[in-house]
Amino acid sequence: MNKICTLYVMVLLPALLAIPSVYAASPDLIVYGDYVLTMEPGAELLRDGAVVIDDDRIIAVGPRQQIDRDYVATRAISGAGRVLMPGLVNGHTHTAMTLFRGMVDDLDLMTWLNQYVFPMEGRFVTPEFVRVGTQLACWEMIRGGTTSFVDMYFYPDDIAAVVADCGLRAVVAAPHIDYPSPGFTGWDDSFAAAQSFVQRWQGKHPRITPAFAPHAPYTVSPEHLRQTVEAAAQLDAVISMHLAEAPSESAFISQNYKTSPVQHAAGLGLYRQRLIAAHMVQLSDEDIATTAAATTVGAIHNPTSNMKLGAGISPVPAMLAAGINVGLGTDGAASNNDLDMWEEIRMAALLHKVSSGDPTALPAPQALAMATRLGAAAAQLGGVTGQLKVGLQADLIQLNVADKTRHLPLYDIESHLVYVLDSTDVVTTVVAGKVLMEERKVLTIDESALRSKVQARSDEIRAALAAQQKSAAP
Amino acid sequence: MNKICTLYVMVLLPALLAIPSVYAASPDLIVYGDYVLTMEPGAELLRDGAVVIDDDRIIAVGPRQQIDRDYVATRAISGAGRVLMPGLVNGHTHTAMTLFRGMVDDLDLMTWLNQYVFPMEGRFVTPEFVRVGTQLACWEMIRGGTTSFVDMYFYPDDIAAVVADCGLRAVVAAPHIDYPSPGFTGWDDSFAAAQSFVQRWQGKHPRITPAFAPHAPYTVSPEHLRQTVEAAAQLDAVISMHLAEAPSESAFISQNYKTSPVQHAAGLGLYRQRLIAAHMVQLSDEDIATTAAATTVGAIHNPTSNMKLGAGISPVPAMLAAGINVGLGTDGAASNNDLDMWEEIRMAALLHKVSSGDPTALPAPQALAMATRLGAAAAQLGGVTGQLKVGLQADLIQLNVADKTRHLPLYDIESHLVYVLDSTDVVTTVVAGKVLMEERKVLTIDESALRSKVQARSDEIRAALAAQQKSAAP
Numbered sequence: 001m002n003k004i005c006t007l008y009v010m011v012l013l014p015a016l017l018a019i020p021s022v023y024a025a026s027p028d029l030i031v032y033g034d035y036v037l038t039m040e041p042g043a044e045l046l047r048d049g050a051v052v053i054d055d056d057r058i059i060a061v062g063p064r065q066q067i068d069r070d071y072v073a074t075r076a077i078s079g080a081g082r083v084l085m086p087g088l089v090n091g092h093t094h095t096a097m098t099l100f101r102g103m104v105d106d107l108d109l110m111t112w113l114n115q116y117v118f119p120m121e122g123r124f125v126t127p128e129f130v131r132v133g134t135q136l137a138c139w140e141m142i143r144g145g146t147t148s149f150v151d152m153y154f155y156p157d158d159i160a161a162v163v164a165d166c167g168l169r170a171v172v173a174a175p176h177i178d179y180p181s182p183g184f185t186g187w188d189d190s191f192a193a194a195q196s197f198v199q200r201w202q203g204k205h206p207r208i209t210p211a212f213a214p215h216a217p218y219t220v221s222p223e224h225l226r227q228t229v230e231a232a233a234q235l236d237a238v239i240s241m242h243l244a245e246a247p248s249e250s251a252f253i254s255q256n257y258k259t260s261p262v263q264h265a266a267g268l269g270l271y272r273q274r275l276i277a278a279h280m281v282q283l284s285d286e287d288i289a290t291t292a293a294a295t296t297v298g299a300i301h302n303p304t305s306n307m308k309l310g311a312g313i314s315p316v317p318a319m320l321a322a323g324i325n326v327g328l329g330t331d332g333a334a335s336n337n338d339l340d341m342w343e344e345i346r347m348a349a350l351l352h353k354v355s356s357g358d359p360t361a362l363p364a365p366q367a368l369a370m371a372t373r374l375g376a377a378a379a380q381l382g383g384v385t386g387q388l389k390v391g392l393q394a395d396l397i398q399l400n401v402a403d404k405t406r407h408l409p410l411y412d413i414e415s416h417l418v419y420v421l422d423s424t425d426v427v428t429t430v431v432a433g434k435v436l437m438e439e440r441k442v443l444t445i446d447e448s449a450l451r452s453k454v455q456a457r458s459d460e461i462r463a464a465l466a467a468q469q470k471s472a473a474p
Numbered sequence: 475m476n477k478i479c480t481l482y483v484m485v486l487l488p489a490l491l492a493i494p495s496v497y498a499a500s501p502d503l504i505v506y507g508d509y510v511l512t513m514e515p516g517a518e519l520l521r522d523g524a525v526v527i528d529d530d531r532i533i534a535v536g537p538r539q540q541i542d543r544d545y546v547a548t549r550a551i552s553g554a555g556r557v558l559m560p561g562l563v564n565g566h567t568h569t570a571m572t573l574f575r576g577m578v579d580d581l582d583l584m585t586w587l588n589q590y591v592f593p594m595e596g597r598f599v600t601p602e603f604v605r606v607g608t609q610l611a612c613w614e615m616i617r618g619g620t621t622s623f624v625d626m627y628f629y630p631d632d633i634a635a636v637v638a639d640c641g642l643r644a645v646v647a648a649p650h651i652d653y654p655s656p657g658f659t660g661w662d663d664s665f666a667a668a669q670s671f672v673q674r675w676q677g678k679h680p681r682i683t684p685a686f687a688p689h690a691p692y693t694v695s696p697e698h699l700r701q702t703v704e705a706a707a708q709l710d711a712v713i714s715m716h717l718a719e720a721p722s723e724s725a726f727i728s729q730n731y732k733t734s735p736v737q738h739a740a741g742l743g744l745y746r747q748r749l750i751a752a753h754m755v756q757l758s759d760e761d762i763a764t765t766a767a768a769t770t771v772g773a774i775h776n777p778t779s780n781m782k783l784g785a786g787i788s789p790v791p792a793m794l795a796a797g798i799n800v801g802l803g804t805d806g807a808a809s810n811n812d813l814d815m816w817e818e819i820r821m822a823a824l825l826h827k828v829s830s831g832d833p834t835a836l837p838a839p840q841a842l843a844m845a846t847r848l849g850a851a852a853a854q855l856g857g858v859t860g861q862l863k864v865g866l867q868a869d870l871i872q873l874n875v876a877d878k879t880r881h882l883p884l885y886d887i888e889s890h891l892v893y894v895l896d897s898t899d900v901v902t903t904v905v906a907g908k909v910l911m912e913e914r915k916v917l918t919i920d921e922s923a924l925r926s927k928v929q930a931r932s933d934e935i936r937a938a939l940a941a942q943q944k945s946a947a948p
Contacts, residue, residue, distance in 0.1 A: 101882075102889040106823075106837035140880045247831070307824035308893075310833040337893035338880055346817075347824075349580075354781035354825075357721070361784070363580035405921065406614045406812055408575075409932030411939065415576040419782075419811035424898045447879065458883030465885065 027054040028433060030073040031396060032064060033084025035413050038388040039372045045413055051084060053394040056206065056432035061388050077428060077435075081402025083413060085368075086387055087147025087395040087429065088341040089375035091300035092240075092278035092329030094153045096125070096133030098140065099457050101333040103465065109246070109309055117334060119468075121154075124461060125182040130155040132453045134162040139445050140339045141168065144423035147395040147431045148386075150276055150300070150329070150379050152213045152240055154182040156197050160208050167436045167444045169395060171276065171379055173213035173240035174198065176228070178220055187224050191231075198237045207432055209380070211238040211276070216245070217261050218252045222268055229269040238274045238380045241265070244287065245279035246311040262287035271297055274380045278329060281306055281314040288315065292322035298378025299324050301370065303347040305331030313355045316348065317362055320374075325382070327375030340423045345371050349418050364418040398428035501528040502907060504547040505870060506538060507558025509887050512862040513846040519887055525558060527868040530680065530906035535862050551902060551909075555876025557887060559842075560861055561621025561869040561903065562815040563849035565774035566714075566752035566803030568627045570599070570607030572614065573931050575807040577939065583720070583783055591808060593942075595628075598935060599656040604629040606927045608636040613919050614813045615642065618897035621869040621905045622860075624750055624774070624803070624853050626687045626714055628656040630671050634682050640918045641910045643869060645750065645853055647687035647714035648672065650702070652694055661698055665705075672711045681906055683854070685712040685750070690719070691735050692726045696742055703743040712748045712854045715739070718761065719753035720785040736761035745771055748854045752803060755780055755788040762789065766796035772852025773798055775844065777821040779805030787829045790822065791836055794848075799856070801849030814897045819845050823892050838892040872902035 029052075036049035038061060050067040052060035060067060064079075104116045130153060141149060148169040151159055156174040163170045174194035175181065184190040194212055201210035214220040214228045232239050244250065244261040253261045262283060265271060271294035280291070280299040291297055301314050319326050328344045330336050349367040353359050369375075376386025385395040399421060401407045407425075410416055429437035436444050503526075510523035512535060524541040526534035534541060538553075578590045604627060615623060622643040625633055630648040637644045648668035649655065658664040668686055675684035688694040688702045706713050718724065718735040727735045736757060739745060745768035754765070754773040765771055775788050793800050802818045804810050823841040827833050843849075850860025859869040873895060875881045881899075884890055903911035910918050 099883060101885075102893060103885050105886070105889045105893065106834055108834055112833070136879060136882065143879070304824060307828035308833065310827045310831045310835070312831065313828060337889070343820075350778060350781035350821075351828075353784045354787060357784045357786070359586070359782065359784040360580055360582055405610060405617070405924065405928075408610065408925065408928045409573060409935070411575075411577050411932070411936060412579070415579045415811070419576060419579065422896060422898070424896070450879065451882065454879075454882045458885070461883070462885060 027052050027059055027071055027073050028075065029053040029394075029430075030067060030071060030076045031084055031398065031428070031430065032077065032079025033082050033398060034079050035083045035401075036061070036388065037083065037085040037368070037413065039086050039369060040387050040389055041373070049084070050079070051388050051394070051396060053430070053433045056393055058388060058390055058392050058394050060390060077398065079398065081400060082427065083399045083401055083417065084388070085397060085399070086372045086385065087397045087431065088145050088371045089327055089379050089381065089386055090141060090146045090149040090329055090339065090341055091276065091298070091327035091375050091379045092150055092152070092302055092331055093137070093339060094332035095137035095149070095151050095159065096130040096153050097332035097334045098136045098339070099129065099133040099454065099461065102337045103334065103461065105337070120461065120464065121182060123464065124457070125154055127155045127158045129457060130158045131162055132450075132457055134159050135166065135445060135450055136454050137333070137339055138162060138166040138168055139442055139447070139450060142166070142429050142436045142442050142445070143426065143440065144340050144342065145397040145399070145426035145429060146339065146341050147397065147429060148376065148379065148381055150240055156210070160201060160205070160210070163208055164205060165444070167431050167434050169207040169381070169385060169393070169431055171209045171211050171238060171240060171381070172201070173211035173238070175213045175215055176220070177215040178224060187220075191224065191227065195231050198235050202235055202237060209238060211240050213240050216242040216249065217264050218249050222257070222264075225265070225268045225270060229273055232273050238276065239270065240276040240278065241270070242279055243277040244282045246309070247282060250282045260284060260287055262290055266290050266294065276300060276379055278302065279306065279311070279314070280319070281312045283315055288318055288322050288324070291319070292324050297324075298380065299326045300329045300378055301326055301348060302329045302331040303344055303351050305335045307347070307351070308335050313351060317352050317356060320366065325374050325377035326370055327378035328370045341371055342421060342423045345418055364414045367418050368414055394430060394433040396430050397426055399425045400427045401425065501526050501533055501545055501547045502549065503527040503868075503904075504541060504545060504550045505558055505872065505902070505904065506551065506553030507556050507872060508553050509557045509875070510535070510862065511557065511559040511842070511887065513560050513843060514861050514863055515847070523558070524553070525862050525868070525870060527904070527907045530867055532862060532864055532866050532868050534864060551872065553872065555874060556901065557873045557875055557891065558862070559871060559873070560846045560859065561871045561905065562619050562845045563801055563853050563855065563860055564615060564620045564623035564803055564813065564815055565750065565772070565801035565849050565853045566624055566626070566776055566805055567611070567813060568806035569611035569623070569625050569633065570604045570627050571806035571808045572610045572813070573603065573607040573928065573935065576811045577808065577935065579811070594935065594938065595656060597938065598931070599628055601629045601632045603931060604632045605636055606924070606931055608633050609640065609919060609924055610928050611807070611813055612636060612640045612642055613916055613921070613924060616640070616903050616910050616916050616919070617900065617914065618814050618816065619871040619873070619900035619903060620813065620815050621871065621903060622850065622853065622855055624714055630684070634675060634679070634684070637682055638679060641905050641908050643681040643855070643859060643867070643905055645683045645685050645712060645714060645855070646675070647685035647712070649687045649689055650694070651689040652698060661694070665698065665701065669705050672709050676709055676711060683712060685714050687714050690716040690723065691738050692723050696731070696738075699739070699742045699744060703747055706747050712750065713744065714750040714752065715744070716753055717751040718756045720783070721756060724756045734758060734761055736764055740764050740768065750774060750853055752776065753780065753785070753788070754793070755786040757789055757793075762792055762796050762798070765793070766798050771798075772854065773800045774803045774852055775800055775822060776803045776805040777818055777825050779809045781821070781825070782809050787825060791826050791830060794840065799848050799851035800844055801852035802844045815845055816895060816897045819892055838888045841892050842888055868904060868907040870904050871900055873899045874901045875899065
């Protein structure tokens with residue numbers, strides 16, 4: 001027995017223990033990084049590390065030496081001079097509005113909306129327009145290191161089709177509103193279409209989460225918001241909504257319902273659902289406490305859009321201190337005018353310092369968390385993406401920090417990512433284990449065909465703008 | 475007589491009139507642009523235009539067809555898919571601090587200054603350090619389209635030498651302060667050195683303007699500020715100074731002199747000099763009126779630095795409305811953390827919208843003017859640079875607006891420059907008629923030598939930081 005026991009302990013046991021490692025030893029892809037930011041809570045920066053991917057998931061994260069000993073992948077991406085981190089989560093945007101990028105700017109909100117945005121949407125937004133605009137947006141997001149986004153725009157089936165094709169991950173929220181909108185006469189048909197959209201896509205595609213998008217508390221009646229809550233509860237679906245964006249909204253809600261937008265929404269049951277609340281600017285301390293208590297609610301901060309439209313400064317540090325999951329979003333390209341999450345990260349870090357007069361407010365690591373881990377949680381994708389962590393989806397990016405002279409010197413990676421790097425430093429984008437961009441070349445979208453389509457659409461819009469400006473001239 | 479007269483009118487007169495055009499017909503360089511923004515007050519965007527350069531000056535600006543008829547240059551730079559505009563003026567920076575870029579961030583101002591910036595400056599700043607840091611800064615500025623800057627840092631002779639070499643234009647201001655600083659024990663020696671520097675460089679180099687730099691009203695006594703005014707008046711020299719930056723400065727001036735920083739400075743005679751006043755954040759209506767009345771004073775707005783350090787929001791729209799020349803600056807890379815003027819342009823346009831709640835505040839064309847024409851005037855370079863205008867220095871840049879998909883669509887050039895483009899879109903930089911960057915390649919700085927020098931310096935700083943953090947640990 002003794003000899004058999006020795007044989008077992010010395011030879012067979014190690015061999016048996018090695019089997020799992022042998023089985024997992026041929027994963028699909030290893031991505032390396034001179035610097036690895038996992039964005040796991042409390043995790044230190046990993047020097048010279050790697051992430052191992054099998055199919056669409058992360059199966060290991062660790063120091064390079066250890067990974068190289070345990071795995072030989074089908075494919076590897078070098079990490080020399082590169083930061084490896086989770087892909088960014090753009091928590092609120094209207095992708096197809098990229099076709100209206102810079103159409104008109106620097107106008108009063110009501111002039112902008114009523115004289116330009118709404119008429120142009122009414123005239124130009126079709127399923128084909130949405131496909132082109134969404135593809136342009138996805139191109140820009142893949143190039144900038146965004147791997148997931150929360151969209152809210154018309155013709156969501158067409159948005160979902162583009163997302164499925166280009167490889168990104170998205171919460172696609174179907175808009176419904178009490179007023180006429182592209183394709184609909186008002187609430188009844190837009191809400192019915194949203195219900196049908198959510199039913200059709202729920203659980204159908206691994207990268208697409210369908211959602212309800214009641215536009216805002218000032219454009220959807222309390223009764224219709226209750227209907228939305230019921231439908232979302234029945235389908236176990238996510239809701240994405242504009243909430244507490246501007247002073248005009250607060251004034252409207254106060255006048256009509258004697259409360260704040262947040263209390264109004266919470267009172268109607270929206271806070272019991274998985275809600276992605278975009279903007280969250282006009283908040284009282286009570287509103288922050290109510291939101292913190294509702295653990296299913298995530299807040300999306302859109303600093304550039306809030307600044308450009310003069311909406312106000314969201315109390316982000318207070319929300320974070322209260323434990324709310326606060327993500328970042330670009331909003332649509334008509335009010336930004338791009339979909340660059342690095343600008344939002346930097347802006348968040350700077351805006352709340354000047355707003356509070358406290359240079360220690362919203363330090364760099366927190367701004368990065370808002371664009372990754374916290375943003376994923378706020379976008380109802382917390383168990384899916386936002387960290388480099390075994391079991392999560394393999395959504396990750398590499399940034400080149402060696403090429404440009406402005407990358408010198410480099411003392412602190414997180415500070416450098418927030419205050420110096422920009423979207424042009426992103427070199428690799430991987431979503432669900434698939435490489436969407438390699439050395440800045442997007443692999444899943446035909447650029448030349450996209451350019452022609454965008455050109456054709458924008459020529460029509462430009463002509464319409466010129467005609468409108470001509471007719472408006474004295 | 476009639477025949478002679480006819481001959482004269484029909485043949486000789488046209489020939490004579492053609493002579494000037496023939497003489498000017500072989501200029502050194504023509505730079506084209508599909509879109510030309512001259513930044514002259516009231517000028518419209520010029521489609522398909524060109525700028526003609528002879529030696530260091532602009533000798534013509536106009537439509538391409540007209541320029542091509544009148545001139546055949548030794549060299550031409552194509553403008554296909556490009557915006558041509560004046561180079562940017564960075565009105566306030568501390569160039570050599572690029573070596574401290576991202577050294578420490580997100581700290582309380584006094585901790586940041588007293589525990590890190592001042593000790594590290596004391597330990598590392600030498601003439602050689604300043605040469606390396608200034609070269610790194612100049613590299614970054616050339617790449618980002620900055621053609622002129624106002625510098626304030628130690629060892630100004632070394633700064634001036636680097637500027638002379640790399641081809642940029644600068645106001646080089648020599649710091650003097652009541653406290654010990656690199657190379658000096660206090661006021662007497664630092665002020666004497668500044669006087670000697672200004673005397674040595676005044677009128678000596680076509681691209682370098684020497685200046686006095688009394689640090690700030692809270693670090694230089696009233697008597698010493700008066701001495702500065704006298705010396706500047708005697709030498710007809712420019713003064714560059716931090717003014718009205720933070721609440722702590724206002725509190726200090728109020729406590730010691732019972733007035734505001736601006737009234738204090740004006741009362742000491744600084745407002746009668748050609749003054750470049752950096753920051754100008756903490757201003758009363760009276761301070762704005764006083765500044766507007768002093769036509770020799772320019773204000774430099776540093777939005778990113780003011781935000782990052784929590785200094786406050788400068789009342790820029792009110793200053794502009796009062797007719798003050800307000801320029802833009804990056805401040806040093808230790809409080810930004812880069813020298814990217816496009817970020818300052820975008821930030822200025824956004825910050826004052828949210829600060830005022832008015833989305834029409836600081837529209838795109840005004841933000842661009844602050845970085846060019848108004849910035850040049852504020853930097854005391856108004857008659858020299860900042861516009862594409864016959865007689866001014868040939869300081870200009872080209873931006874590629876055709877390559878990237880995010881440049882689509884393009885409805886309005888000025889909006890696009892402010893809200894979408896970034897420093898990586900700058901492809902050509904010309905200063906005083908000399909091409910400093912071509913297709914993003916800097917021609918006047920040896921990148922590889924610079925990289926080694928920066929690496930060596932930053933390794934030393936990194937080691938010192940690590941030792942300090944280790945000794946500070948419990």
